[in-house]
Amino acid sequence: MAWRNLFRRGEGKAPDEPGILDRLKAGLQKTRTMLTDGLDNVLRGHRQIEESLFEELEELLIQADVGMKTTLELVDWLREECRQQKMTDPQGVKPLLAQRMKEILGSCSAPLAEGPDQPTVYLVVGVNGTGKTTTVGKLAARCQRRGQKVLLGAADTFRAAAIEQLETWAARSGAEIVKHQAGADPAAVAHDAAQAAKARGVHTLIIDTAGRLHTKSNLMAELEKIEKVLARSLGRRPDEVLLVVDATTGQNAISQAKMFKGAVEPTGVVLTKLDGTAKGGIVLAIAAEVGLPVKLIGVGEGIDDLRDFHPELFVEAILAEGS
Numbered sequence: 446m447a448w449r450n451l452f453r454r455g456e457g458k459a460p461d462e463p464g465i466l467d468r469l470k471a472g473l474q475k476t477r478t479m480l481t482d483g484l485d486n487v488l489r490g491h492r493q494i495e496e497s498l499f500e501e502l503e504e505l506l507i508q509a510d511v512g513m514k515t516t517l518e519l520v521d522w523l524r525e526e527c528r529q530q531k532m533t534d535p536q537g538v539k540p541l542l543a544q545r546m547k548e549i550l551g552s553c554s555a556p557l558a559e560g561p562d563q564p565t566v567y568l569v570v571g572v573n574g575t576g577k578t579t580t581v582g583k584l585a586a587r588c589q590r591r592g593q594k595v596l597l598g599a600a601d602t603f604r605a606a607a608i609e610q611l612e613t614w615a616a617r618s619g620a621e622i623v624k625h626q627a628g629a630d631p632a633a634v635a636h637d638a639a640q641a642a643k644a645r646g647v648h649t650l651i652i653d654t655a656g657r658l659h660t661k662s663n664l665m666a667e668l669e670k671i672e673k674v675l676a677r678s679l680g681r682r683p684d685e686v687l688l689v690v691d692a693t694t695g696q697n698a699i700s701q702a703k704m705f706k707g708a709v710e711p712t713g714v715v716l717t718k719l720d721g722t723a724k725g726g727i728v729l730a731i732a733a734e735v736g737l738p739v740k741l742i743g744v745g746e747g748i749d750d751l752r753d754f755h756p757e758l759f760v761e762a763i764l765a766e767g768s
């Protein structure tokens with residue numbers, strides 16, 4: 446089985462950081478309650494493994510926003526695995542489900558990349574309101590805490606308030622900021638920010654962008670231009686083009702990911718607002734249907750509410766394994 450190989454290779458291994466699982470569980474409480482209680486109800490409702498158990502499981506996963514396609518694949522795999530193992534006890538389904546989820550997520554997971562040379566550059570994109578600016582702020586704070594010098598580029602020039610919001614995050618996190626006036630060319634901001642980052646010996650440059658312009662094609666063209674300017678200035682693509690999607694928008698997150706994939710080619714996803722939804726199963730749909738690794742997750746509005754995405758920990762947090 447592929448997942449066995451995966452675990453032998455130790456991919457998706459959880460970090461050994463005290464309290465990390467408890468903090469993640471707290472952030473994912475809503476999804477955890479829905480999936481853990483729901484699964485226990487389904488399993489307790491059957492004396493043996495039978496077809497109706499799998500049908501109820503399908504319903505539960507779809508409710509958790511795992512998505513139709515991924516749910517059907519998951520449950521087909523479970524059905525087959527239970528048959529092959531000649532399993533009869535419904536309680537045996539839970540660890541299998543957890544392992545399969547880890548396999549799906551682990552096959553598509555990667556840590557946040559660092560640049561080969563300073564500055565490491567992260568370009569943050571996504572439709573409006575998904576949590577881009579907040580993520581930029583949280584990420585800046587995290588890098589600063591690690592002793593890195595951080596510069597923010599205010600390339601959302603569409604609204605004056607967007608620049609002010611980023612300034613607030615710069616002040617909070619201790620990062621520097623490069624900004625122009627509202628209405629200025631965002632690519633010019635990106636260029637100036639990249640030049641400043643090189644001149645000032647910055648470790649990490651994070652570029653915030655607009656989520657809404659007059660049209661969607663304007664937005665994509667603008668983001669492509671920003672990326673091109675950064676690439677010219679750095680001599681390589683940005684180290685990450687992070688697509689921010691809002692977990693509470695459910696399957697919309699999938700269409701957004703597909704839309705951006707056809708334009709700026711994101712290198713990874715930041716899934717925000719997981720604290721506000723029971724539909725955290727969307728992570729699986731993103732990994733399985735879009736094929737983009739989830740790199741970071743947002744579990745609150747606070748400066749510390751950004752987590753690295755670890756498949757093993759995530760599944761443990763939403764499935765209450767072993768309890």
Ligand SMILES: Nc1nc2c(ncn2[C@@H]2O[C@H](COP(=O)(O)OP(=O)(O)OP(=O)(O)O)[C@@H](O)[C@H]2O)c(=O)[nH]1
Binds near residue numbers: 572601717718
């Ligand atoms: N609960 C919760 N709220 C979040 C999270 N991330 C962002 N938010 C909130 O979502 C709202 C929108 O966040 P922004 O960071 O302004 O979103 P944006 O993508 O920059 O929005 P535009 O610049 O308008 O495109 C704010 O109220 C944030 O506090 C999260 O992980 N959890």
Ligand SMILES: [Mg+2]
Binds near residue numbers: 654
């Ligand atoms: Mg913003």
